[in-house]
Amino acid sequence: MPLHIAFDNSYAALPERFYARQPATPVATPALIAFNHALAGDLGIDSSDLSEAEAAVLFSGNVTPDGADPLAQAYAGHQFGGWSPQLGDGRALLLGEVIAPDGSRHDIQLKGSGRTPFSRSGDGRAWLGPVLREYLMSEAMHALGVPTTRALAAVRTGQKVQRETALPGAVLTRTAASHIRVGTFQFFAARGDQDGLQTLTDYTIARHYPRASGPADLLEQVMQRQVDLVAKWMGLGFIHGVMNTDNVAIAGETIDYGPCAMMDSYHPDTVFSAIDQQGRYAYANQPRLAHWNIAQFATSLVPLMPDQSAAIDQFTAIINRFPDLYAAAYQATFSAKLGLSDSDPDLIEDLLALMARDGADFTNTFAALPHANARDQFIDRAAFDAWKTRWQSHNPDHGQMARTNPQIVPRLHRIEAAIQAAITDDDAPFHAMLAAVTQPFTANATYARPPDADEKVTRTFCGT
Template sequence: MSLHIPFDNSYARLPAQLFASHAPTPVATPRLVAFNHALAATLGLTGTDEEDTLAQVFSGSVIPPGAEPLAQLYAGHQFGHWNPNLGDGRAILLGEANGYDIQLKGAGRTPYSRSGDGRAWLGPVLREYVLSEAMHALGVPTTRALAAVETGEEVFRETALPGAVLTRVATSHIRVGTFQILAARQDITGLQALFEHTLTRHFPDATGPVDLLDAVIARQAELIAHWMSIGFIHGVMNTDNCAISGETIDYGPCAFMDSYHPNTVFSSIDRQGRYAYANQPDIVVWNMAQLATALVPLMPDQDAAIKAFTRSIHAMPALIHHSWLRRFRAKIGLNTARDGDETLITGLLTLMAQQGADFTNTFRALVNDSAGDQFVDRPAYEDWARPWRDRLEQEPGDPQATMRAANPALIARNHRVEQMIQAAVAGDYTPFTRLMTALATPYDAPGAFSDLARPPSEDERVQRTFCGT
């Protein structure tokens, strides 16, 4: 085999109760449909020029030398309800290369599959490939997509669908739920080992559980503010989908908003709107409180630990708000902070919600002061814009450059993603390739891709997104 992956598998050296050693299940006729050569170079992979070999390895049909495949144990709160019976039910970690996890999603059943088949179908695989790489290009911390492979087998959901496997790359797959399951089992040995591993891997400057919590909080606060600034809705912010590393993980029913409204929900399983756009800051604080609870057993003085953790959790909303304000200032061209900035920002958002203005296009149009075109009631916009223009005149530097760097021209719009999936299922990968090319430079003028900036027509509008499990 010419393909070489420089494996060094630190997670496989943790106590055995943290995972189940388990090989992926081979597939019938794997065919490579996408491979991320730039990411492969970052991982130190060599010999990546043989598509058949890549298809065999990244479908799970051939285990590469040095891999130690395993399924990770975790639990979590799902929509606020504790579920102790989780773990990688259809994902298998091959190992680590250059400090990154290489994981196969849809690689077959594991000891944690419960009643699932351990497989994935092509739609969610391509969706995660596009969304995760689009988020990376937007500058958002995220898992990455290395490969997508058709399996040549059918997956049965409501109907028969083409099977596929995604190769996901992350700085780790350690979740809040990974800590939770060990704390719930009162497995202090395992919890201590996971804690030490997490410090080594992600937070080498941290010296104890309080430091760890504060470091995770800082990353999550920045991440959620970043999501909010680009109109991203994760859709299923369960604690098992909350990465300790501060990366966006698990692109299931996620979506970007078209028309702005703070209560926007796409996820078909979020019937109460728990994970609506505007609720994401509160939910991440709740998730961090669950992490704090799981860390308490590691502290010798648990009363003192609870007080310290409580202070950290109570300080988090202000951290999120600070990051949110910094990002939204940039979105309207402000490099300096002044009283009244937040009122200016929220005034625009309120007007956008009232008139259904497109989130991405409105902010991008501020660059050349043409955002009024996004509003039905243009005089109402002009009432907002006059003090905004006055404020810009007082700004040093180049406010237009600030706005251009903060406001993408292109996002992975839901209707385009769905159109891409439908085409791929029919055997046409042209829309996938075009979408990937366009979304690689989202802050550039769209040029030949300007059609991808268009919001959906009424018959193109995506009302619900799905997990795809």
């Protein structure tokens, strides 16, 4: 029986300048890599009778499912601080939306589905590596309790895509609360399209922030979600790598896992993205850049206000609260990691300073803190012992720590190994890693092990 998806498409009902309608470009010989039956169930989609062949055809884009209304969304954005007035979905199509049994609305989107009017010089395709990376990372982040887009399916296309060399192509199907971005608002604001900007704002409030009474309330609530999201990233040693405004989801989810990474050895200046030559999006810079991105969002909302001069003052006061809100979220995140019921900023920062100096593994240090082997992460063990004495005087809650600090995260060298195996049509390492990283609080010595010197991955790439 063909898969039935009960689409309920609200974005497609917006004015046509919000998107470009088109079907996906068919691929040669689609083959299923993975399908997320649990997620399908959460969305109210019965996939129990779905065969691999049917899933491959459907989620490669070769067949448009009944009720879908494929479209590429328009948006703009600041990329590494530089303004791009038109970006848009250059290799993605929103198939449509579904309403889950709990009443929540979710986008279903194909990534790597072919060229669109927004592709510019791109081929509209994705190669296998970034598809598997996003599948692993997004499902791991969900298991870690981080708001995120999710992976519904991954399919080989049977075609090559040309990057530095010819590589196997793939299509990812991902879900999201929506794909509305800061850059979506910027798209209309930059064009002086007051009606489009008002329509987008009304739609966003109705879909994501129904308690917001207008642009100022919307700004405050979007800012709080970004504060909470980035604090969660920092607590996991996660580096997004490309925090452009077109990669900032208004719903407050982590979106677009391009050159992302989880740190092994801790250092606040860590950068992985090969295109981030200046370290703009280094680990420690993420809160500052989130603040900057929210300021761009505020700027895009100003034209909606009847008194724009007063609005600038009002919005400036709102976004100036970001540092204090973030500091509170950060302290709460790291206090929980240390099992503390109250915040001790000095205790947190002193541990991180020791970790940075000695190159301690981020994930393993926090996971091991209640145990004697935590000192093995440090070169200067006497300094760590002195810190641990201070920490233990707070009577840390080890149960809370076990619930907060993962045993494993999706480490780059493991992702790279899974990708290299998949290039040779061996998907077993990918599936083994997926099973492990979606149980992040379960001890697993294989996936907890940091990379050896010859396994370290120091650069990541968007793959576009």
